[in-house]
Amino acid sequence: MLTWNALVHTLISSEDIQRRVREMALEIHRDHPDGVHLIAVLKGAFVFLSDLARVLPGPCSLDFMAVSSYANNTSSSGQVQLLKDLGTGIEGRDVVIVEDIVDTGLTLAYLQRILRARAPRNLRTACLLSKPSRRKVDVTVEYIGFEIEDKFVVGYGLDYAEQYRNLPYIAVVGD
Numbered sequence: 001m002l003t004w005n006a007l008v009h010t011l012i013s014s015e016d017i018q019r020r021v022r023e024m025a026l027e028i029h030r031d032h033p034d035g036v037h038l039i040a041v042l043k044g045a046f047v048f049l050s051d052l053a054r055v056l057p058g059p060c061s062l063d064f065m066a067v068s069s070y071a072n073n074t075s076s077s078g079q080v081q082l083l084k085d086l087g088t089g090i091e092g093r094d095v096v097i098v099e100d101i102v103d104t105g106l107t108l109a110y111l112q113r114i115l116r117a118r119a120p121r122n123l124r125t126a127c128l129l130s131k132p133s134r135r136k137v138d139v140t141v142e143y144i145g146f147e148i149e150d151k152f153v154v155g156y157g158l159d160y161a162e163q164y165r166n167l168p169y170i171a172v173v174g175d
């Protein structure tokens with residue numbers, strides 16, 4: 001009998017993710033020694049944010065946005081819709097967008113555009129994963145955890161049709 005996680009193959013182990021997230025937290029702290037405002041993009045970034053925030057060695061505040069760019073499928077529609085906006089303003093603040101993955105770059109380009117218009121002092125971006133071969137628009141991502149090939153991945157917050165977000169590692173769905 002097939003079990004739920006027998007359908008996936010580990011691409012990046014939990015230990016490797018934890019190690020890299022710790023390094024990314026140090027990089028972010030180095031660039032923001034006085035503190036940083038982290039804005040996580042729901043839903044996918046919720047696991048990355050919680051691990052990142054807990055190993056960040058300095059002051060940080062948090063907020064959340066939700067966007068939808070995919071409708072239960074594995075290819076980008078190119079349509080980005082704002083589902084939930086921030087709870088507080090970001091004018092004059094040092095902001096880091098926390099995102100699970102940059103694929104075509106359309107979601108991040110949209111987020112960076114609307115957040116930059118609110119005049120933060122600095123706006124940088126942290127992504128756990130990047131698929132450079134899929135990029136359709138040029139976006140700047142200052143902190144990248146891992147570059148991966150053009151494969152649809154799940155786990156560590158990332159889903160396929162709302163499943164697999166709770167896997168503690170990054171996996172490829174396959175048979």
Ligand code: IMP
Pocket residue numbers: 044069070076099100101102103104105106107108151152153154158159160
């Ligand atoms: P982009 O706008 O094409 O860069 O896509 C960004 C969003 O698409 C991410 O925040 C994810 O929610 C989703 N996404 C892109 N690639 C994957 C993947 O391999 N697995 C799960 N979600 C993905």
